[in-house]
Structure formats: structure tokens, C-alpha cells
Amino acid sequence: MAQNDLDELYGNDLIRDHNRNPRNSAKLNSPDLVADAVNPFCGDEAHFQINLDGQGRVSEVGYEGVGCAICRSAGSMLSEVIKGHTLEEVEEISGLFQDMMFGVEPSEEQAALLGDLTSMTGVRAFPIRIKCALLAWSAIEDRISEHQRRQP
Template identity: 45%
Template sequence: MDHYRNPRHRQPLDMADLAAHEFNPFCGDEVTLKAQLDGSGRVARVSSESQGCSIIQASASMMAEEMEGKSAEELEELARLFRELMQGRDLTAEGLGVLNDLVALQVVRQYPVRIKCALLPWTALEEGLDELRKSQSE
């Protein structure tokens, strides 16, 4: 609830290496994700602006906190683990450790229709990573 009431990383970024926007037309949830990378390819700054229910806002805020300092590969692993957590898959102790405080969002699984709310910021992250990978290979 703290991340819903006091979301982190809401300040917009003008220049971003990674950017994505996701919208769920069924409920109106919306998230815009931007990140700047440092010279070594790690997230130096992140902006996550979300609108909608408390779940999307908390998930986006918590995800943004976990993104800082991570490489694209680490972000892909984080997103994979979070998606598996939301799908009810058993994670190893190491996987749970990687997720850190994000494990608290597993309570959302009790409300299957709300899982999409928790996953929307992660869908934006995965989309942004795909676009980043494409731009780096050109």
C-alpha cells in the first residue's frame, strides 16, 4: 500500500534509452516506462508513470525500484521470475531472493482477474527491452 500511496520514480525522463507504454482498455490501467542506461548498459535512471488501480501503481513503483542498476539481461530475468510468480509457479529460494520485495505482490494471485493489473508494468518492461534490443542490433 505504501507504493500505491507514495509511488516512486514518477518524475518524467525526457531522454530514454528504453521506453514503452501499455494500456488495458478493459479497466483503464495505463503505464509509461522510461529508463536511461549508463555507459555499461545498466539502468541509471527510471521513470514509471501509472494510472489506474492500486495494484498497477504499486507494481509499477516496486518494479521501478528494482530496475535501478540492473542490466538488460538482469531485467529480463526479473520480469520472467515475476511473471512466473504471478502465474503461481513454484520459485526457488534464489528466484524469490531476486524478486526481493516484489514477492509481496503474490497476494494478487488470490484475485485472478487482477493479475493483469500487476503484470501490465512488466509487459511494458518486456516491450521496452525488445525495442532496445532491436535498436542495438541495427
């Protein structure tokens, strides 16, 4: 059964597509926020550059991921989902994704906010891989917290 679950997970079209064709892979010239995270145990890396518009909404994202398909796909999906949202909304979406990864089913409205990230529910069958899916969010959350502490 575990092998079938694994085959299904990696056979997921969205995960496979985001892994092979990561979104927002262009680097930004002068990003407002830079967020990086590395998992020292497996070598996964997530690197983000984010620009904010005049209303504090994410206007542009640059993303580079190194490592397994789950890590790269989750980072690519994140780079799409956060566009147009304020940093506070990004934190809310992050919480929804974390809850989903630990078994809380999102409502229809929450699933709409999560977008392609809902395709990651299959990762829950492999608890050790949940860290892979959450690495990108860890980078973003840490940087948002630091940014908010520096605001007057």
C-alpha cells in the same frame, strides 16, 4: 473467504505504500527507453522512462501509473527492482515475476531479485487482477525487445 483475501491484499503495507507513494515519479529529461502500456478493458496505464549507463545497466527510471492499486504498486516496485540491472537481467526478473504470479514459488535467491514484488503473491487469489500486476512488465518487455532488435 474471498472478501478476507481481498482485505488482506489491499491491507498489505508494501502494496498500500507503493500505491500511495509511487517511487521514481520524476520524469527523465532524455530517456534512452520509453515504455508504455494501457489495459483497454479497465483503463490501467503504466508509463516508464529508462536511462542506461555505459555498461548497459538501468541507471535511472521514471514511472507514472494510472489505475488500480495493484497496477500502480507493481509498476512502482518494478521501477525500484530494475535499477542496476542489464536489460537481459530485467527480462530474467520479469520471467521470475510472471512465474510467481502464476503459482511458481521463487527460491530465496530469486525472491531477493524480486524484492518488494514478492508482496504481490496475494494477487494470485484473484486471477482477473493478475493482468493488473503484469501490465508494467508488459510495457518494459516490449520496449526491451524492440531496443535489442535495433542493436547491431
